Amino acid sequence: MKKFRRGAVVVLLAVGLIISALPAAAEENGCSQAVRVIEKQQGKASRDMRKIQREIAALRADLDKPGLSEVLGGLGYIFGLFGVAAYVASRRKD
Amino acid sequence: MHISDGVLPTAVSVGGYLISGLLVAWSVRRTRGDDLPKIAVVSAAFFVASLIHVPFGPTSVHLLIPGLVGALLGPSAFLAIGLGLVLQCLLFQFGGLTAIGANLLMMGLPALLAGWVFYHFKGRKRRQRILVGALCGGGATALSAVLLALLLVSGGEDFWGVAKLALAAHVPVVLIEAAVSAMIVSFLIKVKPEMLDTPFAFKKPT
Numbered sequence: 226m227k228k229f230r231r232g233a234v235v236v237l238l239a240v241g242l243i244i245s246a247l248p249a250a251a252e253e254n255g256c257s258q259a260v261r262v263i264e265k266q267q268g269k270a271s272r273d274m275r276k277i278q279r280e281i282a283a284l285r286a287d288l289d290k291p292g293l294s295e296v297l298g299g300l301g302y303i304f305g306l307f308g309v310a311a312y313v314a315s316r317r318k319d
Numbered sequence: 320m321h322i323s324d325g326v327l328p329t330a331v332s333v334g335g336y337l338i339s340g341l342l343v344a345w346s347v348r349r350t351r352g353d354d355l356p357k358i359a360v361v362s363a364a365f366f367v368a369s370l371i372h373v374p375f376g377p378t379s380v381h382l383l384i385p386g387l388v389g390a391l392l393g394p395s396a397f398l399a400i401g402l403g404l405v406l407q408c409l410l411f412q413f414g415g416l417t418a419i420g421a422n423l424l425m426m427g428l429p430a431l432l433a434g435w436v437f438y439h440f441k442g443r444k445r446r447q448r449i450l451v452g453a454l455c456g457g458g459a460t461a462l463s464a465v466l467l468a469l470l471l472v473s474g475g476e477d478f479w480g481v482a483k484l485a486l487a488a489h490v491p492v493v494l495i496e497a498a499v500s501a502m503i504v505s506f507l508i509k510v511k512p513e514m515l516d517t518p519f520a521f522k523k524p525t
Contacts, residue, residue: 314352
């Protein structure tokens, strides 16, 4: 009987220890999970950032290129100025 | 092929403006009123040619056509290139505003030389004209690269290093220019041969 009681105490103690240790383990488990989620999100965010940076660089390179309006404006300047010059030259001849 | 602001020392920029200003004045004096439409068209072609990028290996190069402008316009080429360069600088941000004089010398002198060579050596035969046109187109571009190196030397660079680099970078342009000039000259022989008969006179035209 005494033996049995001692055994029961030991078992109870062991169960108590295990139960008291469980929340800590669960907490640790939850922490590492959260860290994993955060790491995953951060990786995605930095990948998105890099994509956006690349797009900005491409846009800037595009901005340096002259557009249609500049080309047509330049052609207009050339023909306009030469038109005025031709007009002046023709007036001088008369 | 365009020198940017702040590369050249002040003396060279001012000198470039002075010399190219004198040459523009000379070029205007040599221009006949009847030629103005032709000059306008060739100026427009020069202005736009720099936008035609030819993919070449990993990089792309763009046309310059000083030789062709010189061959078609003779002494008026300097005026055409001057106007084209000013507009390219203002509208396309090609090269700096303070370096326009130097840029104009770099492109205009080869054009004038090409005009002289084309006028004196084009001969009568079709094949010779095409060949001389190709030589003018390629040679003027190569000469521009050498002048670029000369101008950059004044900014404190080592001549042979820069010249080698500039020429090596322009080898594809020179080849493409020669081909384009030959094509255009052969086209003009068929379509409008009188356009190739621009006189290169140092006397004032009447």
